[in-house]
Structure formats: C-alpha cells, structure tokens
Amino acid sequence: MPREREAPPTLNRAQQAASLSLEEAAGAYAPFLLDGITGSGKTEVYLDCACRTIARGRQALVLVPEIALTPQLIARFEGRLGSALAVLHSGLTDTERHRAWWRAREGSAAVVLGTRSAVFAPLARPGVIIVDEEHDLSYKQREGFRYQARDIAVKRAQLADIPVVLGSATPSLESMANAANGRYRHLKLESRAGSAKLPKVEILDLNRLALNDGLSAPVVGALKECLLRGEQSLVFVNRRGFAPVIVCTDCGWQALCPRCDARQTLHRASGRAICHHCGRQAPAPSTCPQCQKETLFPAGEGTQRVEEALVRIFPEAAVMRIDSDALGAPDEMARALQAVRDRKVDILVGTQMLSKGHDFAGVTLVCVLAADQGLYSLDFRGSERLFQQLSQVSGRAGRRETRGAVLIQTAHPEDPAFARLREHNFAGFAKEALVERQTAGYPPYVRFALMRAESTQSGAAIRFLQSAALAGEDLASRSAVEIMTPVPSPMERRAGRFRAQLLVRSKDERRFHRFLEDWVQGIEASRTAARVRWSLDVDPQEMY
Structure with missing residues (x-):
C-alpha cells in the first residue's frame, strides 16, 4: 500500500x-x-x-x-x-x-x-x-x-x-x-548540510603514550567526558577477535595456522583460535605446545578485547560491539544500528562495517585505536585506502548541531597523510598521490592485469606463471606490454594452497586488451593450464 x-x-x-x-x-x-x-x-x-x-x-x-x-x-x-x-x-x-x-x-x-x-x-x-x-x-x-x-x-x-x-x-x-x-x-x-561542522581531528602520538588494552589516557578521558554529556561515541578497531597473536613469553612460540602463512586470532568468548584467512578453528591452547609452560599471552587488540576493557572501565555505560562475529544476518545488523539511532547505546565498538554511510545523530566522538595498518602496506593503494577509511569513520562524528571530535592513535604522527586528514583535505592528498602514481607508472595512468595461480604442490604455481610469461614474451614486445617476473604471493600459502602472481601492464589500453585476449587463449590451450588453478584479474583492486 x-x-x-x-x-x-x-x-x-x-x-x-x-x-x-x-x-x-x-x-x-x-x-x-x-x-x-x-x-x-x-x-x-x-x-x-x-x-x-x-x-x-x-x-x-x-x-x-x-x-x-x-x-x-x-x-x-x-x-x-x-x-x-x-x-x-x-x-x-x-x-x-x-x-x-x-x-x-x-x-x-x-x-x-x-x-x-x-x-x-x-x-x-x-x-x-x-x-x-x-x-x-x-x-x-x-x-x-x-x-x-x-x-x-x-x-x-x-x-x-x-x-x-x-x-x-x-x-x-x-x-x-x-x-x-x-x-x-x-x-x-564542500560543507556539511544544515549547521553541522566538520569534526576537530587530533593525532595522538603513541611514542609518548602508554596503552592499556589498546586505549590511551586521552581516549579514555574523552570517552568519559562524552558519557557525562549524554552523547554517544564510536571506537574504531579494524580487527576482529580478542587478540591477533597468541605468543609464549618464555620460548617465543606463536599460534600459526597450519594451512596458511598467518597467525591465528584468539576469540576468547568462544575459546577458539581462528584463522581469519581460511577459517580454520581449533580450541585455544592454555599451555604452550612447545615448552609446556603456562606462559601464553594474547598480544594486540581486537574488537572483543576493547569491548571488554570499555565495559570494565565504564560499567554504567551501554557498550555494543558491531563486527561480523557479533552480527550475522542483515536483520541483526539493522536492529543494532537502530538501537544506536534510538540512543540505547553509549559506546559503539566496531570494524570497517561502521566506517561508511551511516548517519548517527548522537555520535559526537570517534576514536581510532590502530591507524597505522595501511601506512606501509604491500599494496600501492594502501595509503589511499587508509585515508579513505579514516576520513569515512571520522565523518560519523558531529553530524548535527554539536561539533564532533576525532582522536586518532598512531606511532607515525609525522606521516603527511595525517596532516591532510587533520585539515579534512582529501583533494590535496589525492592530488599528491596522483602525481606519485603517474611518476611511478601506476594506475590510473597505466593499466594493470594480475595473473594469479595456486596449487597444492609447492612450486607448481610459480612454474606455471614462468611458462605463461615466456609464452607471451614475443606478443608483449609487439604490443607495448610489459610482463613482470612471476613472484610468490605476499601470503604464499593460504588454505593449504601455494600461490604466486604475475603482473602485466601497459599504457596503451586497446593494445593491452588485444594482448590479454590472445595471450589467455594461448595459455588455455597449453597442457600446464590444467595442472593449477589460475585466473586473470584486469584492473586488480588488491595486489596480493
């Protein structure tokens, strides 16, 4: 109706x-x-x-x-x-x-x-x-x-x-x-609707501040003041679980995933050690499997640890955690977000699920606990993604009459990205980044294609890509296309499969697509193509 x-x-x-x-x-x-x-x-x-x-x-x-x-x-x-x-x-x-x-x-x-x-x-x-x-x-x-x-x-x-x-x-x-x-x-x-103003952004230098469960004293103080004013706050932690590392303080053993080149994350509420890459789960150990001592320590902070800490520090506050572990179905997420809008939540703890598009009228404070993850990423888009994410999550603060505040904890306060972020100057950041991309021969000024291969056998993926590169060598030289040397993926082993990748690039878009079409047809006809799982990603958004 x-x-x-x-x-x-x-x-x-x-x-x-x-x-x-x-x-x-x-x-x-x-x-x-x-x-x-x-x-x-x-x-x-x-x-x-x-x-x-x-x-x-x-x-x-x-x-x-x-x-x-x-x-x-x-x-x-x-x-x-x-x-x-x-x-x-x-x-x-x-x-x-x-x-x-x-x-x-x-x-x-x-x-x-x-x-x-x-x-x-x-x-x-x-x-x-x-x-x-x-x-x-x-x-x-x-x-x-x-x-x-x-x-x-x-x-x-x-x-x-x-x-x-x-x-x-x-x-x-x-x-x-x-x-x-x-x-x-x-x-x-270029301005907020109505009378709302952009939030004030403050960069907190972790080289000068102690952390307890990922929270510095200025963050705890700001959260306390926000609660006293009857306003809502958002604590951004872009990492699920309780702690990303389980380590033995005596012998140095770490809980590693047997199927991936990655550590397992402790989820203390369920008592499980979970790999966030392949999904493998196992009971979290209580003693070190290597030295048999009770010296295991959960290092680092995830959303669960921060949530527990905030409940302990502010027992009278209503604290809600929003991440893919806490909320599964879309209707659960919708109910949780409505509770925030209805002012039934004082402190919201969450991952990137909260960083975009949401309009919370009562949120006046945003605290970003670990802002450095994208600064030194293996992906050339790492700094762009970091700036976008921090800008978006900062934008949840002060969207009505009360001006918001944003506190960002970082061990690298001198990085130019934080100066631009403090000024809310994405255009300036983008202009500088585009100059760097053009100088280095990176997208959007050069077209990329990434061929990925994986196999249960060590070395099979890299050998396949080496043969693919050799097969396309002559065609590439006639098409103004550059084929890079095949390399193991940054995380070489994932879900029990060994992975490798091959980057191809060109400035000439039309000749590039013609090359890719002819090259792939030749690879599909080869015997080696059936021995590995492979794919070609044109304009890849992730370089690993």
Whole structure:
C-alpha cells in the first residue's frame, strides 16, 4: 500500500547546483562525480535526482556497497517516494530476488536499490544510475566472474544514453583522475548540510603514550567526558577477535595456522583460535605446545578485547560491539544500528562495517585505536585506502548541531597523510598521490592485469606463471606490454594452497586488451593450464 510521502528538505546552494546539473543532463549520457564531504547531504541529491527521474516516467538504479547500508537507504527512499522499492542483494531468498528482478524488468519498481550484482538488473525504462560510496572495494567482484560494478554502471549508462552519478566523500583516485581530465563532470559539496561542522581531528602520538588494552589516557578521558554529556561515541578497531597473536613469553612460540602463512586470532568468548584467512578453528591452547609452560599471552587488540576493557572501565555505560562475529544476518545488523539511532547505546565498538554511510545523530566522538595498518602496506593503494577509511569513520562524528571530535592513535604522527586528514583535505592528498602514481607508472595512468595461480604442490604455481610469461614474451614486445617476473604471493600459502602472481601492464589500453585476449587463449590451450588453478584479474583492486 502506498505510504504518505515525506516532504523534502530545502536543499542548500551547493546541493541545488548539483541537482540542477543532473536535471540538465537528463536524457543523455553524462558521467558525474559527486564529491561531497561526509555529512554534506549527498543522499538528498540522490533523492532529488531519483524523484525528478521518476516524474519523467523513468527508473532509477541505486547501488550501495554493502547490505548493511540498504535498510537506511530503503527507509529514506520509501519515505520520500511513498512507495516500495525493488531491493536486490545476496541476503534475499531466491523468491524475493526473483520478484525484485521481475518488478525491475516490467517497470513497476520506480527505484531499484541493491548491492554490487544489482548493476545487472534489467530496467524497462532506465533514467539514471547512482553509485553511492563509489570508491568502496566491495564493488569489485574478486572471485569467479570478476567485474567492477562501478565501471559497469558507467558503461551501462553510456549504452542506455542516461546520466550516471558516482558519489563519495573520498572518491577513488581513478574517478578523481577522470574528473581532472574532463571525462567526468565534477560536482562538489564542500560543507556539511544544515549547521553541522566538520569534526576537530587530533593525532595522538603513541611514542609518548602508554596503552592499556589498546586505549590511551586521552581516549579514555574523552570517552568519559562524552558519557557525562549524554552523547554517544564510536571506537574504531579494524580487527576482529580478542587478540591477533597468541605468543609464549618464555620460548617465543606463536599460534600459526597450519594451512596458511598467518597467525591465528584468539576469540576468547568462544575459546577458539581462528584463522581469519581460511577459517580454520581449533580450541585455544592454555599451555604452550612447545615448552609446556603456562606462559601464553594474547598480544594486540581486537574488537572483543576493547569491548571488554570499555565495559570494565565504564560499567554504567551501554557498550555494543558491531563486527561480523557479533552480527550475522542483515536483520541483526539493522536492529543494532537502530538501537544506536534510538540512543540505547553509549559506546559503539566496531570494524570497517561502521566506517561508511551511516548517519548517527548522537555520535559526537570517534576514536581510532590502530591507524597505522595501511601506512606501509604491500599494496600501492594502501595509503589511499587508509585515508579513505579514516576520513569515512571520522565523518560519523558531529553530524548535527554539536561539533564532533576525532582522536586518532598512531606511532607515525609525522606521516603527511595525517596532516591532510587533520585539515579534512582529501583533494590535496589525492592530488599528491596522483602525481606519485603517474611518476611511478601506476594506475590510473597505466593499466594493470594480475595473473594469479595456486596449487597444492609447492612450486607448481610459480612454474606455471614462468611458462605463461615466456609464452607471451614475443606478443608483449609487439604490443607495448610489459610482463613482470612471476613472484610468490605476499601470503604464499593460504588454505593449504601455494600461490604466486604475475603482473602485466601497459599504457596503451586497446593494445593491452588485444594482448590479454590472445595471450589467455594461448595459455588455455597449453597442457600446464590444467595442472593449477589460475585466473586473470584486469584492473586488480588488491595486489596480493
């Protein structure tokens, strides 16, 4: 049954300018990058665009990176449109998915909202495609049929001759480069909606501060003050479990996964040692298997340890942990987020699940406990991902009248990324990073393809890639393509399989794709291809 429509708020000047640009582009292909800081009201621009599209008798396709973001967007869209949407994501039953697919195809659904795979939904009368949090890694399908939903959305809009809107507070460097060279129209929302101000960011130097269960004295003090004011806080720990390392303080033994080149994480509540890479579980040892002494120590902090510490320090506070261990089904996540919005939670502890898209009116303090994980990543996108993640989680603070505060603990306060973060200057960070990428010959200025191989036999994967590299040598030299030397993957053994990878790159996009097509056909016809499991990932988002 149709519900009563909510009255739209009055858009500010920047939102009106963005909406007008989208309206003027209706009926023709036009790619837009909606670059708006956290809390700037990008969703209101999406809603206005969708309403105008529907008024013209067309449909809107809206993509979000994760299932957790769909309930709040569904509520926003249904409230504004006064009718139900067609929703598509992996948490639906086959029947629910079929019904949504059919409503999209026959045109009875004015808006189709979903995660990555919804980009393939059939539309009877396509009018606009909107990709929220366009920078998010979740849009890349990394197994089986590999694709980048954001890029498919752009291509689909081109084929349908309709506008496409890519929105983010921290756009991917690929999209920033496309905006800089004129391929995308750049729309900017540079201030928060209403009277809200960007939070004050403070960098805490861990070289000068002691930690107890991952919490420094300034963080504990800020949390206490927040509780006294009756406000909510968010503690960001991007690591599940109680402790990432179980180590013997006497002989140095560590709990390693027998199937991966990785340590097992202690989950103390269940008494299990779990590998977060292959999922292998075992009872957590109480004595050292090597020296038989009771000298095992859980080193490092995960969400469970921080949650326990906060409950102990603030016994009167309502502390909630949100991660994939605490919450499984999408409806559990929706209930937990609603509890936060209803002010039933004082301190929220969580992983990257909380870093994007959520609007918590009562949260005025965000504390980031371990900010250094991406600074020295093996992946060239590590610093970009770190800046995006910290910007996004910082943006959860102070989204209403009360200005928020963000405390970031780091052992490397001198890193330039933190100076940019303190200034909320993602554009400055992106500009510098793009210069570095261009100088080094990295995407978006050079196209990458990563061939991965794995086998239960040690050495088989690297031998296969060596033969593949040799087979493509002559073709590559004629195609302006560079084939790098095959190397073991950074985590060589995972789930009992030995892995290796081979990077191929070129500046000439057309010749690159022709080379890849011919090269792969030759490899598929070879005998060695059947002896290993292999894949080719074009424009890989992870380099391991």
